[in-house]
Amino acid sequence: xxxxxxxxxxxxxxxxxxxxxxxxxxxxxxxxxxxxxxxxxxxxxxxxxxxxxxxxxxxxxxxxxxxxxxxxxxxxxxxxxxxxxxxxxxxxxxxxxxxxxxxxxxxxxxxxxxxxxxxxxxxxxxxxxxxxxxxxxxxxxxxxxxxxxxxxxxxxxxxxxxxxxxxxxxxxxxxxxxxxxxxxxxxxxxxxxxxxxxxxxxxxxxxxxxxxxxxxxxxxxxxxxxxxxxxxxxxxxxxxxxxxxxxxxxxxxxxxxxxxxxxxxxxxxxxxxxxxxxxxxxxxxxxxxxxxxxxxxxxxxxxxxxxxxxxxxxxxxxxxxxx
Amino acid sequence: xxxxxxxxxxxxxxxxxxxxxxxxxxxxxxxxxxxxxxxxxxxxxxxxxxxxxxxxxxxxxxxxxxxxxxxxxxxxxxxxxxxxxxxxxxxxxxxxxxxxxxxxxxxxxxxxxxxxxxxxxxxxxxxxxxxxxxxxxxxxxxxxxxxxxxxxxxxxxxxxxxxxxxxxxxxxxxxxxxxxxxxxxxxxxxxxxxxxxxxxxxxxxxxxxxxxxxxxxxxxxxxxxxxxxxxxxxxxxxxxxxxxxxxxxxxxxxxxxxxxxxxxxxxxxxxxxxxxxxxxxxxxxxxxxxxxxxxxxxxxxxxxxxxxxxxxxxxxxxxxxxxxxxxxxxxxxxxxxxxxxxxxxxxxxxxxxxxxxxxxxxxxxxxxxxxxxxxxxxxxxxxxxxxxxxxxxxxxxxxxxxxxxxxxxxxxxxxxxxxxxxxxxxxxxxx
Numbered sequence: 062x063x064x065x066x067x068x069x070x071x072x073x074x075x076x077x078x079x080x081x082x083x084x085x086x087x088x089x090x091x092x093x094x095x096x097x098x099x100x101x102x103x104x105x106x107x108x109x110x111x112x113x114x115x116x117x118x119x120x121x122x123x124x125x126x127x128x129x130x131x132x133x134x135x136x137x138x139x140x141x142x143x144x145x146x147x148x149x150x151x152x153x154x155x156x157x158x159x160x161x162x163x164x165x166x167x168x169x170x171x172x173x174x175x176x177x178x179x180x181x182x183x184x185x186x187x188x189x190x191x192x193x194x195x196x197x198x199x200x201x202x203x204x205x206x207x208x209x210x211x212x213x214x215x216x217x218x219x220x221x222x223x224x225x226x227x228x229x230x231x232x233x234x235x236x237x238x239x240x241x242x243x244x245x246x247x248x249x250x251x252x253x254x255x256x257x258x259x260x261x262x263x264x265x266x267x268x269x270x271x272x273x274x275x276x277x278x279x280x281x282x283x284x285x286x287x288x289x290x291x292x293x294x295x296x297x298x299x300x301x302x303x304x305x306x307x308x309x310x311x312x313x314x315x316x317x318x319x320x321x322x323x324x325x326x327x328x329x330x331x332x333x334x335x336x337x338x339x340x341x342x343x344x345x346x347x348x349x350x351x352x353x354x355x356x357x358x359x360x361x362x363x364x365x366x367x368x369x370x371x372x373x374x375x376x377x378x379x380x381x382x383x384x
Numbered sequence: 385x386x387x388x389x390x391x392x393x394x395x396x397x398x399x400x401x402x403x404x405x406x407x408x409x410x411x412x413x414x415x416x417x418x419x420x421x422x423x424x425x426x427x428x429x430x431x432x433x434x435x436x437x438x439x440x441x442x443x444x445x446x447x448x449x450x451x452x453x454x455x456x457x458x459x460x461x462x463x464x465x466x467x468x469x470x471x472x473x474x475x476x477x478x479x480x481x482x483x484x485x486x487x488x489x490x491x492x493x494x495x496x497x498x499x500x501x502x503x504x505x506x507x508x509x510x511x512x513x514x515x516x517x518x519x520x521x522x523x524x525x526x527x528x529x530x531x532x533x534x535x536x537x538x539x540x541x542x543x544x545x546x547x548x549x550x551x552x553x554x555x556x557x558x559x560x561x562x563x564x565x566x567x568x569x570x571x572x573x574x575x576x577x578x579x580x581x582x583x584x585x586x587x588x589x590x591x592x593x594x595x596x597x598x599x600x601x602x603x604x605x606x607x608x609x610x611x612x613x614x615x616x617x618x619x620x621x622x623x624x625x626x627x628x629x630x631x632x633x634x635x636x637x638x639x640x641x642x643x644x645x646x647x648x649x650x651x652x653x654x655x656x657x658x659x660x661x662x663x664x665x666x667x668x669x670x671x672x673x674x675x676x677x678x679x680x681x682x683x684x685x686x687x688x689x690x691x692x693x694x695x696x697x698x699x700x701x702x703x704x705x706x707x708x709x710x711x712x713x714x715x716x717x718x719x720x721x722x723x724x725x726x727x728x729x730x731x732x733x734x735x736x737x738x739x740x741x742x743x744x745x746x747x748x749x750x751x752x753x754x755x756x757x758x759x760x761x762x763x764x765x766x767x768x769x770x771x772x773x774x775x776x777x778x779x780x781x782x783x784x785x786x787x788x789x790x791x792x793x794x795x796x797x798x799x800x801x802x803x804x805x806x807x808x809x810x811x812x813x814x815x
Binding site: 132133134135136137138139141143150154155156221222238240241242243328329330331332333334344345347348349350351353354 | 630782
């Protein structure tokens with residue numbers, strides 16, 4: 062009985078003194094940790110970021126989830142609760158499976174190509190000594206082009222009537238019809254999207270390469286004669302953190318940020334041309350004014366991306382060694 | 385110093401006069417030259433009277449204007465006037481309470497409204513099943529057949545009136561080195577206006593006018609399928625060129641003098657005068673002689689203006705005044721000449737005629753005459769919800785038809801099935 066009454070008091074006291082210490086910012090070793098002398102100060106600094114996240118992410122997400130269970134009049138006069146019907150309608154539509162398949166395919170191809178070419182160029186640029194700055198600037202400058210502009214430039218090359226690439230294809234006996242033939246359009250959007258993303262990967266890979274210590278390189282040079290083996294066994298593992306980061310970024314790019322490129326290439330009339338899932342969300346929601354259906358699709362997309370991110374971090378990041 | 389003072393005074397003065405005026409806003413989806421003309425019209429209205437001040441705002445394309453109008457309405461920030469295109473008409477008309485019927489608005493403001501003043505082809509499209517004007521027809525167009533006169537002389541043929549005529553002259557044009565025909569936006573030309581020109585039913589429930597619930601698309605019928613089987617056959621034989629769903633991609637061969645005929649909008653006339661460096665003329669869009677009762681007027685394309693609800697009375701009065709101003713013969717003729725869209729009232733048409741405009745530019749008269757042709761049961765219009773998405777489905781299947789992936793019959797079955805699903809979904813939003 063006595064035991065039980067004393068202990069909490071002692072615990073309270075200890076907690077109280079800790080709180081006081083925390084509040085008055087008396088730390089045993091002030092040099093080691095950054096401490097705020099007011100408990101609200103850190104929250105104050107966090108507030109703008111939190112506000113942005115809440116207003117632009119959580120709040121719309123909650124809205125999207127709610128409206129995905131309703132079929133709604135676009136002007137907001139009435140909403141009928143339909144349960145899962147928006148989800149079943151979306152998934153069972155003939156176009157959805159095709160769009161989902163294309164999105165997955167497009168993500169893999171664009172990520173692989175832009176990472177691969179970015180890495181290759183970075184490795185080669187790392188070795189260039191004369192005119193290195195010019196070479197690098199030229200490669201990086203493409204990154205300054207906004208995606209819609211990249212799409213426009215691309216479509217000048219692929220135009221059915223006046224595009225030079227169409228002429229080149231015709232020379233090799235292929236009638237390139239971007240906008241009509243499904244796979245021709247796939248080809249065009251992939252080329253444009255990869256082209257736009259290579260500089261980004263190039264910058265990161267190049268800085269990653271330049272941070273590989275010279276001593277390690279020299280040691281590797283003694284151990285292995287083959288440049289390919291040195292690259293695979295030493296350079297690549299040291300680049301892994303960069304590569305993992307880029308992988309996540311590139312998948313997000315292919316899934317979401319290529320939107321303006323598609324918009325320009327299909328000239329806002331997709332017909333049977335390939336589109337990504339996020340473009341379909343836009344089409345149904347903003348052009349078709351089907352808010353419920355579009356919300357359901359965006360919730361599905363949200364779940365898929367969340368699952369993908371978890372998978373990446375659980376299975377891939379384990380194999381990444383941060384130096 | 386003196387200059388700043390006067391500027392300040394000037395600003396204060398304009399500020400105070402603006403205070404006395406009623407401000408109204410107009411969101412539209414027109415760009416380029418057509419967007420400039422909208423600014424000119426607004427300026428004319430502002431100069432013609434002093435009580436109301438109209439500010440036009442471009443909201444991108446037709447679709448973007450509609451979605452931003454909807455988003456604004458939901459947050460209570462709607463403009464007074466919203467321009468809505470033909471395919472979006474059902475969406476806004478079905479949302480009862482979003483708009484005030486143009487006719488009610490005008491009569492409530494104490495002005496007169498006469499349905500019969502409008503040309504026949506314009507009267508029903510944006511009206512309810514009783515013929516009451518919900519939207520105010522604004523930029524109205526008709527699909528017409530443009531042709532390269534030089535190409536026709538070279539081939540020694542005359543412009544076709546029917547598709548049967550087309551089949552007779554097309555080989556000669558091909559022989560003369562031309563691609564005989566291209567057409568933009570097959571949804572509008574070869575489905576919607578195939579229905580109107582040939583007087584064919586497009587949807588149940590009186591083309592969708594009578595009720596939202598239970599409306600079903602009728603496109604997998606013998607005649608509609610025949611039209612596309614012919615188009616595919618012509619495309620395979622080099623008599624018709626298909627360049628996807630994009631408007632400009634199908635126009636370009638005509639502008640470059642490669643194709644001899646192009647089916648486009650009467651509203652394209654202004655642009656073509658600048659882009660084509662050859663002589664061209666135009667005739668009505670062809671119909672099938674073989675279909676009984678064909679040759680009727682076409683649906684109007686383009687867009688209408690809707691007065692949004694939830695606005696104070698004095699603003700509504702100003703909106704009504706603007707609508708009246710817009711339909712005056714002078715404004716209509718100005719707009720007709722500046723853009724190529726048709727005049728929507730009989731009086732405006734007469735005025736343009738009396739000014740000798742059509743002697744100078746006969747092509748400008750083709751669209752309006754086609755809209756004044758004899759009407760049929762099915763040439764008044766159609767009213768279907770989620771119609772922009774139904775068009776998207778059609779565009780997808782048309783690409784597949786011309787690439788040979790699907791037969792015409794199967795494609796139209798898919799269009800009918802998916803279209804009906806969309807219509808059923810729309811009925812739920814309205815119910």
